[in-house]
Amino acid sequence: MARASYLPSLDPELGRTRGLVVAIAADIRIGRLRAGERLPGSRSLATSLGLSRGTVVQAYEELRAEGWLESEPSSGMRVRADLPEPTPAVATPGPTLGFALPDEVRRHDPMARDVSVPYRLFGGHPDLRLLPLDELARAYRRVLKGRGRRLLGYSDPQGERRLRVALSEWLAATRGLRPDPDGMLVTRGSQMALYLLAHTLLRPGDVVAVERFGYPPAWAAFESAGAVLHAVDVDDEGMCIDQLPDHVRAVYLTPHHQYPTGATLSAPRRLRLLQWAAERGIALIEDDYDHEYHYDGPPVRPLIASDPAGVVVSIGTLSKAFAPGVRVGFVLAPPAVLDRLVRRRRLVDRQGDRVVEQAMAELIDDGSMQRHFWRTRRVYAARRQALDEALSAHLPGVLPQRRPGGLALWCEVPGVDVDAWASRCVEHGVFFETARTYAIDQRSSPQVRLGFAPHTEDELGEAVRRMARAWRPPM
Amino acid sequence: MARASYLPSLDPELGRTRGLVVAIAADIRIGRLRAGERLPGSRSLATSLGLSRGTVVQAYEELRAEGWLESEPSSGMRVRADLPEPTPAVATPGPTLGFALPDEVRRHDPMARDVSVPYRLFGGHPDLRLLPLDELARAYRRVLKGRGRRLLGYSDPQGERRLRVALSEWLAATRGLRPDPDGMLVTRGSQMALYLLAHTLLRPGDVVAVERFGYPPAWAAFESAGAVLHAVDVDDEGMCIDQLPDHVRAVYLTPHHQYPTGATLSAPRRLRLLQWAAERGIALIEDDYDHEYHYDGPPVRPLIASDPAGVVVSIGTLSKAFAPGVRVGFVLAPPAVLDRLVRRRRLVDRQGDRVVEQAMAELIDDGSMQRHFWRTRRVYAARRQALDEALSAHLPGVLPQRRPGGLALWCEVPGVDVDAWASRCVEHGVFFETARTYAIDQRSSPQVRLGFAPHTEDELGEAVRRMARAWRPPM
Numbered sequence: 001m002a003r004a005s006y007l008p009s010l011d012p013e014l015g016r017t018r019g020l021v022v023a024i025a026a027d028i029r030i031g032r033l034r035a036g037e038r039l040p041g042s043r044s045l046a047t048s049l050g051l052s053r054g055t056v057v058q059a060y061e062e063l064r065a066e067g068w069l070e071s072e073p074s075s076g077m078r079v080r081a082d083l084p085e086p087t088p089a090v091a092t093p094g095p096t097l098g099f100a101l102p103d104e105v106r107r108h109d110p111m112a113r114d115v116s117v118p119y120r121l122f123g124g125h126p127d128l129r130l131l132p133l134d135e136l137a138r139a140y141r142r143v144l145k146g147r148g149r150r151l152l153g154y155s156d157p158q159g160e161r162r163l164r165v166a167l168s169e170w171l172a173a174t175r176g177l178r179p180d181p182d183g184m185l186v187t188r189g190s191q192m193a194l195y196l197l198a199h200t201l202l203r204p205g206d207v208v209a210v211e212r213f214g215y216p217p218a219w220a221a222f223e224s225a226g227a228v229l230h231a232v233d234v235d236d237e238g239m240c241i242d243q244l245p246d247h248v249r250a251v252y253l254t255p256h257h258q259y260p261t262g263a264t265l266s267a268p269r270r271l272r273l274l275q276w277a278a279e280r281g282i283a284l285i286e287d288d289y290d291h292e293y294h295y296d297g298p299p300v301r302p303l304i305a306s307d308p309a310g311v312v313v314s315i316g317t318l319s320k321a322f323a324p325g326v327r328v329g330f331v332l333a334p335p336a337v338l339d340r341l342v343r344r345r346r347l348v349d350r351q352g353d354r355v356v357e358q359a360m361a362e363l364i365d366d367g368s369m370q371r372h373f374w375r376t377r378r379v380y381a382a383r384r385q386a387l388d389e390a391l392s393a394h395l396p397g398v399l400p401q402r403r404p405g406g407l408a409l410w411c412e413v414p415g416v417d418v419d420a421w422a423s424r425c426v427e428h429g430v431f432f433e434t435a436r437t438y439a440i441d442q443r444s445s446p447q448v449r450l451g452f453a454p455h456t457e458d459e460l461g462e463a464v465r466r467m468a469r470a471w472r473p474p475m
Numbered sequence: 476m477a478r479a480s481y482l483p484s485l486d487p488e489l490g491r492t493r494g495l496v497v498a499i500a501a502d503i504r505i506g507r508l509r510a511g512e513r514l515p516g517s518r519s520l521a522t523s524l525g526l527s528r529g530t531v532v533q534a535y536e537e538l539r540a541e542g543w544l545e546s547e548p549s550s551g552m553r554v555r556a557d558l559p560e561p562t563p564a565v566a567t568p569g570p571t572l573g574f575a576l577p578d579e580v581r582r583h584d585p586m587a588r589d590v591s592v593p594y595r596l597f598g599g600h601p602d603l604r605l606l607p608l609d610e611l612a613r614a615y616r617r618v619l620k621g622r623g624r625r626l627l628g629y630s631d632p633q634g635e636r637r638l639r640v641a642l643s644e645w646l647a648a649t650r651g652l653r654p655d656p657d658g659m660l661v662t663r664g665s666q667m668a669l670y671l672l673a674h675t676l677l678r679p680g681d682v683v684a685v686e687r688f689g690y691p692p693a694w695a696a697f698e699s700a701g702a703v704l705h706a707v708d709v710d711d712e713g714m715c716i717d718q719l720p721d722h723v724r725a726v727y728l729t730p731h732h733q734y735p736t737g738a739t740l741s742a743p744r745r746l747r748l749l750q751w752a753a754e755r756g757i758a759l760i761e762d763d764y765d766h767e768y769h770y771d772g773p774p775v776r777p778l779i780a781s782d783p784a785g786v787v788v789s790i791g792t793l794s795k796a797f798a799p800g801v802r803v804g805f806v807l808a809p810p811a812v813l814d815r816l817v818r819r820r821r822l823v824d825r826q827g828d829r830v831v832e833q834a835m836a837e838l839i840d841d842g843s844m845q846r847h848f849w850r851t852r853r854v855y856a857a858r859r860q861a862l863d864e865a866l867s868a869h870l871p872g873v874l875p876q877r878r879p880g881g882l883a884l885w886c887e888v889p890g891v892d893v894d895a896w897a898s899r900c901v902e903h904g905v906f907f908e909t910a911r912t913y914a915i916d917q918r919s920s921p922q923v924r925l926g927f928a929p930h931t932e933d934e935l936g937e938a939v940r941r942m943a944r945a946w947r948p949p950m
Contacts, residue, residue, distance in 0.1 A: 018647075018651045021651060022651055022776075022780075025776070025781070061772070062772070065771075065772030065775070065879075066742060066775045066776065067741055067742020067743070067745075067775070068742060080742065080743075082743055083742070083743060083746060094782070094783065094785060094809070095785070095809065095810055096783070096784060096785030096809060097785045097809040097810075097811045097812065098752070098753055098756055098758075098782075098784040098785040098786035098809075099676075099724075099725075099752075099756040099757060099758045099785075099786055100756060101675070101676065101811065101812065101815060102676070102677070102678045104815060104818075106818065109821065125628065125629070128624045128625070128627055128628050129624065131623075131624060131627060133619065133623050133624060136619065136623065137616065137619045137620065137623065140615050140616075140619060140830075141612065141615075141616065144608065144611065144612045144615060145612065148606075148608050148611065148612065149603045149604065149606060149608060150603070151800055152603055152606060152798035152799070152800035152801060153600065153603050153798065153799055153800050154600070154799045154800070155800065176493045176496060176497055187824075188663075188824035188825075188828075189824060189825055191821075191822070191823070191824055191825040192823060192824040192825075195822055195823050195824070199699070200576070201574075201576065201577070202577070203577045204679075217821075217822070217825075220822050221822050224674070224819070224822055249574075250574075266542050267541060267542025267543055267555065267558065268542070268555070268557055268558055270542070271558060277573070277574075278573055281573055281574040281575060282574060283573075283574045296540075297536065297537065297539075297540030300540070300541045300542070301497075301500070301541065305497075306500070307569075307573075308569065308571070309571060309573040310569060310570070310571030310572045310573040310574075311573035311574055323627035323628065324627070324628055324629045324825075325626055325627035325628050325629070325630065325826075325828075325829055325830070326627060326828075327824060327825070327826070327827075327828060334569070334570065334571060334572040334573075335570055335572075336572045336576065337572065337576065340576060340579060343579075343581070344699070346584065346666075346692075347666070347670055347692070347695055347696050347699055348666070348667060348670050348823060348824075349662075349663035349664060349666055349667040349670070349802060349823075349824070350663075350664055350666040350667075350692075350799075350802070351800075351802070352802075353663075353800075353801075353802055353828050353831060354800055355615075355800070355831070356828060356830070356831070404540070
């Protein structure tokens with residue numbers, strides 16, 4: 001039964017021994033070598049392949065250990081006699097899918113788009129050029145030097161306590177709210193907070209009220225938990241809470257700077273909303289994603305600051321005040337909710353990145369975060385004004401709405417097909433989002449959102465001049 | 476309606492202006508100040524409180540911006556006339572929960588335990604004292620220096636491509652498998668891989684076959700997606716695949732070093748399992764969590780290396796080969812599954828930590844990871860032998876099972892109440908897990924799992940001597 005002429009075909013990328021193992025195992029799988037068949041002697045195969053005999057001996061030994069081969073009484077090797085019928089051969093892993101997948105709900109994600117043009121007026125992106133990179137590198141260095149080894153083990157899924165204490169101080173300084181560090185979960189950005197809340201608070205079929213112009217990644221998180229969305233209008237005072245139906249399990253809203261319109265939920269609506277939710281036992285999910293960037297007057301305090309009934313869970317993030325890539329966010333929630341969130345978080349990724357959490361705590365503790373925030377707020381305020389002035393000068397048909405904060409201008413553009421205009425702008429090197437991106441029904445309407453944070457005043461001026469050139473369709 | 480005697484009570488922790496804002500807003504909320512009521516003049520209130528007049532003016536201005544106050548025609552301030560009835564006051568955020576939570580399934584997590592004793596024989600923990608911390612710090616430094624700014628923005632949820640290329644090389648070197656980097660998703664450890672797969676492959680009510688002794692955090696991930704578990708026995712050849720029923724949607728198994736028993740799935744079972752799954756369109760979820768630590772003979776290749784039908788998704792991690800705290804794992808899957816996983820991952824936390832992903836790529840590319848792995852495999856092999864010998868010498872009633880790899884010895888302890896013994900060992904300063912920790916029905920049986928990786932040979936010797944002293948119950 002021996003076949004001296006057997007010659008396996010080696011993948012040069014895999015190295016000699018491993019290549020031989022892979023080739024012989026593949027030949028057994030595809031039936032080129034059959035159960036019980038003898039292999040060539042190691043010396044003979046080595047000569048045929050131009051390999052050392054030791055390589056062949058080692059490969060045979062591996063194949064025996066893997067259960068493909070067995071030793072012969074005559075000291076040679078043969079394919080194991082008890083192997084079942086072979087399956088056809090393929091490259092590994094291949095493109096085939098051998099099982100069915102369940103249905104999937106998909107939502108457009110405004111932050112998933114990336115357009116390679118020089119002027120990208122994203123509303124949710126800070127200017128990474130302003131980051132204090134030396135301070136950040138120093139913070140990483142200190143953390144790794146002082147505590148590195150310990151930080152690389154398993155740890156508390158609630159997040160580094162030092163960071164929770166630091167965030168509590170940060171919130172006291174920026175939001176007039178000093179939460180108990182033990183009542184806080186550190187998450188990987190606000191998206192994880194939304195996801196965990198969706199899967200902790202909601203049952204399939206539950207209705208969640210959302211803003212009609214809103215944040216699609218949050219909606220997708222709720223839908224992934226089987227929730228049904230109910231849209232409510234927004235106006236200059238934020239979410240129109242009088243439209244809220246009583247059969248909802250939760251309300252998701254962006255009360256401070258409504259996403260994407262920038263409107264602040266008015267004080268009467270805040271009080272009424274809190275009362276309405278408390279009376280009905282409805283959860284309010286407050287997404288306070290860029291609280292800090294408030295230019296006109298002091299920031300309004302989060303809903304959770306006025307919540308005796310325990311109906312509010314509040315989400316924040318360092319994605320805007322520092323950088324999206326650090327993925328540090330947090331949730332404030334009543335203890336019963338927090339316990340659930342921590343357990344769910346353990347299921348999702350077990351724990352956060354302790355090194356980055358400690359590095360962020362280091363930046364807050366040594367004042368770098370605060371200085372960066374002061375600097376960027378000043379810079380962004382100037383950019384906001386520059387964009388506003390450039391629009392007045394070059395695009396009088398674009399009407400920025402007066403809002404006290406945020407990183408973008410929400411503009412009415414009456415009588416214009418803004419989607420067609422936005423497409424023409426891309427050809428002129430400028431990208432921005434139109435209202436339909438944020439509309440729950442994805443319907444077009446004459447508004448655009450112009451992010452000013454990632455570009456300098458000069459760059460914004462140039463972007464607006466290009467947008468003006470694209471204003472009228474070519475003849 | 477003015478009340479000159481009004482005196483708010485300030486929280487000294489909040490700073491003067493903010494303290495005043497908080498106090499007045501609280502008094503409005505609790506009804507101490509009523510809608511339309513006039514506030515004291517700024518000069519008079521400043522005098523009463525011992526503050527500067529500017530502080531009071533600023534606080535009033537903030538309260539006006541927040542919508543609590545409005546200017547009077549006579550240039551004073553009053554509480555807004557259109558505020559609704561106040562709600563009772565509390566500290567923020569408080570312990571109350573104002574809404575109902577859905578039911579929750581909970582599972583014991585063997586990795587969640589932490590016992591403060593000197594000898595902790597955890598099976599899943601590497602020895603962090605062996606980590607090349609200088610190389611890691613240098614990798615972070617290089618990454619932040621070279622690409623830091625860019626890495627702190629939004630990015631690809633599939634993970635840094637450079638790391639996927641590096642991991643593909645790593646797998647070629649350690650597992651004889653060279654996957655397409657574009658067919659790989661980088662996750663935050665194997666736990667995120669399990670979670671994403673559970674929520675991508677399974678519908679509520681789907682049955683997942685699992686090993687009867689197994690990994691509870693994986694089970695919890697499947698149950699969080701609404702799946703029902705079906706347990707199958709394990710023996711010295713791994714999962715008893717002849718027990719698999721046909722009505723399962725997926726099989727979750729640890730074929731290389733069965734968790735927790737360490738058995739390797741035999742070659743005939745591997746082939747039969749692949750064929751069985753391919754014929755029925757059943758997904759095989761292969762958790763290859765510590766593939767690299769194989770001492771006796773070469774490692775067996777992953778199931779996905781022999782999967783022409785596209786039924787296998789394969790999970791790996793750097794938690795054992797490097798450190799759990801870096802949270803870097805990966806999934807290999809057919810393209811249709813990978814697309815889903817990437818979209819789900821975007822919902823969960825949008826993207827990974829690019830800095831740590833680049834740092835791990837740096838360590839693989841510069842050979843540090845490989846050197847660390849070679850070193851630890853040598854060290855762990857010696858520790859394994861030391862533990863084995865110490866058990867023979869001091870605890871002849873504890874019988875380690877012969878397994879080719881892993882970071883723990885699975886031991887039969889016939890005729891002994893191992894749970895009682897383990898409790899006595901904790902009093903002697905030694906912690907280890909017993910079989911019930913890993914049993915799907917949490918029933919006791921006479922086996923223990925002794926992790927040898929986190930302790931030196933001397934430490935293991937001392938641990939075993941203590942375990943021997945705890946062997947018999949005190950008289």
